[in-house]
Amino acid sequence: MRIRYAVAALGGLGLMTTGLTTVAQADADGDRTTYIVVSNGGSLPARFEQQVQRAGGTVTTAHPFGVAVVEAGPSFRGVAGTSTVVDSGFDVDLGPRVALEARPENLPPASGNDDTLFDLQWGHVPVGAVEAWEAGVRGAGVRVAVLDTGFDLDHPDLAPNIDLALSRDFTDEGLQYTLADPFSHGTHVAGTIAAADNGIGVIGVAPEAELVLVKVLEDEGSGAFEDIFAGIRHATEVDADVINMSLGTVIPRNAAGNEVTQLANAMNRAITYAHQQGTTVVVSAGNEAQDLDGDGNLVRFMTSSPHAIGISAYAPVGWLSDFWDGTFLVPTTYTNYGTSMVDFSGPGGDTAYPGEENCTVAGLTRPCWVFDLVFSTGSSLDPTVASYYWSGGTSMAAPHAAGVAALIISEHGGDMKPAQVEREMRLRAIDAGKPGTDDFHGRGAVHTGY
Numbered sequence: 001m002r003i004r005y006a007v008a009a010l011g012g013l014g015l016m017t018t019g020l021t022t023v024a025q026a027d028a029d030g031d032r033t034t035y036i037v038v039s040n041g042g043s044l045p046a047r048f049e050q051q052v053q054r055a056g057g058t059v060t061t062a063h064p065f066g067v068a069v070v071e072a073g074p075s076f077r078g079v080a081g082t083s084t085v086v087d088s089g090f091d092v093d094l095g096p097r098v099a100l101e102a103r104p105e106n107l108p109p110a111s112g113n114d115d116t117l118f119d120l121q122w123g124h125v126p127v128g129a130v131e132a133w134e135a136g137v138r139g140a141g142v143r144v145a146v147l148d149t150g151f152d153l154d155h156p157d158l159a160p161n162i163d164l165a166l167s168r169d170f171t172d173e174g175l176q177y178t179l180a181d182p183f184s185h186g187t188h189v190a191g192t193i194a195a196a197d198n199g200i201g202v203i204g205v206a207p208e209a210e211l212v213l214v215k216v217l218e219d220e221g222s223g224a225f226e227d228i229f230a231g232i233r234h235a236t237e238v239d240a241d242v243i244n245m246s247l248g249t250v251i252p253r254n255a256a257g258n259e260v261t262q263l264a265n266a267m268n269r270a271i272t273y274a275h276q277q278g279t280t281v282v283v284s285a286g287n288e289a290q291d292l293d294g295d296g297n298l299v300r301f302m303t304s305s306p307h308a309i310g311i312s313a314y315a316p317v318g319w320l321s322d323f324w325d326g327t328f329l330v331p332t333t334y335t336n337y338g339t340s341m342v343d344f345s346g347p348g349g350d351t352a353y354p355g356e357e358n359c360t361v362a363g364l365t366r367p368c369w370v371f372d373l374v375f376s377t378g379s380s381l382d383p384t385v386a387s388y389y390w391s392g393g394t395s396m397a398a399p400h401a402a403g404v405a406a407l408i409i410s411e412h413g414g415d416m417k418p419a420q421v422e423r424e425m426r427l428r429a430i431d432a433g434k435p436g437t438d439d440f441h442g443r444g445a446v447h448t449g450y
Contacts, residue, residue: 032071034087036225037078038266039066044082051079061226063233065273067266069226083262087224114199117388119362120375121202122319123192123347123400126328126430129205131450132407133197139206141414142406144193144242145235145279146399147228148186149217150177152379155187156386157195157202158211166238167213170227177379179219182387184379185395186213189246191377192399193406201386202376205403206410212240217247225263229270232281236274241409241416243274244402246284246395248302250292250336260299268305275307280409280418282402284394285312285336292338293439303341309405309422310341312440313348313397314432320359321368329432331440335394342442343422344429346400349373349392401425401446408448424449 035057037044043066045051049059057072069087070076078084113119124130132138143163150169153162153176169175177184194211195204216231217223228247235243251260271281283302285292292300303310313335318324331337332350351369359368373390380387408424409416416424429444437443 033074033076034224034226035070035072035076035078036085036087036263036266037068037070038083038085038262038269040081040083042066044068045079048079055079061230063229063270065269067229067269069229083258085259085262085266087226113203115197115201115203117201117362117375118203120364120371122316122328122371123374124203124205126347127205127400127404127446128448128450129403129407132448133207135450137407137411137448137450138197139194139209139403139406139410142206142241142410143210143212143239144206144244144402144406145212145214145238145240146186146190146193147214147216147231147235147243147245148189148247149221150175150184150186150215150219151190151213152177152184152187152377152387153213154383155191155377155379156200157198157377158187158190160196160198161194161209161211163210163212168231168234169215170230170234171215171218171223173215173218175213175215177219178381179379180381182378182380182389183391184219185217185221185246186215187379188376188389188391189244189395189399192374192396193244193403195377201388205400206406209403209406209410212238223247225266229266232270232274236277236279240279241414242402242405243279243281244399245281245302246398248284248286248300250286250288250290251299251301253297253299264299264301264304267301271302271305271308275418278417280405280421281305281308282398282405283308283310284398285310285342287334287393288336289334290336291439292336292341294338300336300341307418309343309401309425310442311394311398311401311446312337312342312345312442313350313392313394314345314441314445315348315350315352315372315392317350317372318353318355318368320361320371321353321355321357323355329430329441329445331433332392335440337440339437339439339442342440344401344425344443344446345432345441346397346446347374348394348397349390351392404446404448
C-alpha cells in the first residue's frame, strides 16, 4: 500500500492546498507500506537487503545513488546507517486548459510554415527557436526523457520522434494515456519539446530530438516518489541527454520535520546521479506564486536540488489584442520565484489579460486571453484524430527550456556535460527583469542564442 502526502504539485495553473501526513498507516487487512530508505553515507550499507529482511521488510528496489524502496508493515523502523521515510506522492493540479474543438488539419497557416497550427505557438519567438532551425540546429542526435503522466503514443506530431523501445511506465497504468479528457499533461509537455516538423499541427522547440517517454504520474495526476526515483534512474541509464520534469511541490519543513529533509536528500541524490552520468535535468519551479527565497521553512521539490535547472514562467498579456505592448517576458501571476531556486524563465502562458474580446489566428477565433496560454499536443482516444489544446503553468515553461537545452547539445554534436549545457544556457539567456540575476527570471529568459 502506498501512503501519500497530499500536497500541491504542478501541472497547470492553480493551487490545491491540502494537508501533510507523516504517520505510517496500514489497512485493516494488514497491507504493507512503501518506505523510502536513504543511506546516511554515500551508498547503502553492506548486507542491506539482509538487514531489511531481519527488520521485517522487503527491498523492492535498491538504487545506485544510496536510496532504496522497501515494503514493510507499519512498525518498520529501518536499519542502522539509514533514514526511513514513508513514501509520499503528488496530487497534481492540472490547471485550466482550453481544448481545441475544431479539426485542425485544414486550417491555413499565416506564417508560411506548413504545420497548420504553428502560428499559435508564440513561445517559439522569445526563445529563438526558428532562428536556430534556420541555422540547421534542430535537435538531431539528442535524446530527451519526459517524466510525466501518460502520453498519446499515436499522436501524429509525436509518434515520429518517440523511441518506444526505451520508454517506460512505472505506475502500472500503462504508458498510453487513456482518459477521455483531451488534456494529457505528458502529451502537452512532450509536444512542446519535440513535436515533429511534419506539416501537421504544431512543432516542438527541438523538432528532431528523440523522445523517451517515462510515466511516473498516473493520468489523473498523482504519483509516488518511488516512481520518480525509478524514472530518473531509467532515463539516465538509457543515456538521455536531457530530463524534463514538469512536476514538483512545496512542503513546509516543519510539517514533517526530518522526513521532509530526508525526502529532499533522496531526490537530490537521484538528480545528482543523473547529473554525474551526463544528463541535464530541467524542472518546473511551481505555480504557488511563492518567494522561494523568503521562507527557509519551505522545501521545494524538485528545484531544491543543486543540479536541477529550475524554470519559472512568463507570458505576454494580450498577445493578439490591440493593446499588446510587444513584451513577452512578463512574469506570470502564478509562478514561483527566488534566485535560490529559479535558474531561468521560459514561456508558460497566463490568463492575466482582462479583456473578453475575440482574436483570430491560424483560422481560430477565441477570446484574446486564450492565445496567451501555451498551445501544444493533446490526447484523443481516436487515433485518427489529432488533438491540441492550450494550457498554462511552469509545467509549460520547463519543456521550452528543455527544448533549448536539446538544441544547444545538438549544436555541439550531441554530447555535452550538464555543466557545459547550463553554462551555454547562461551565456545565451536574455537578461530580463533587473540586471544580472533576477528573482523571476533567474539568470535570464532561455534563448537559443540565434
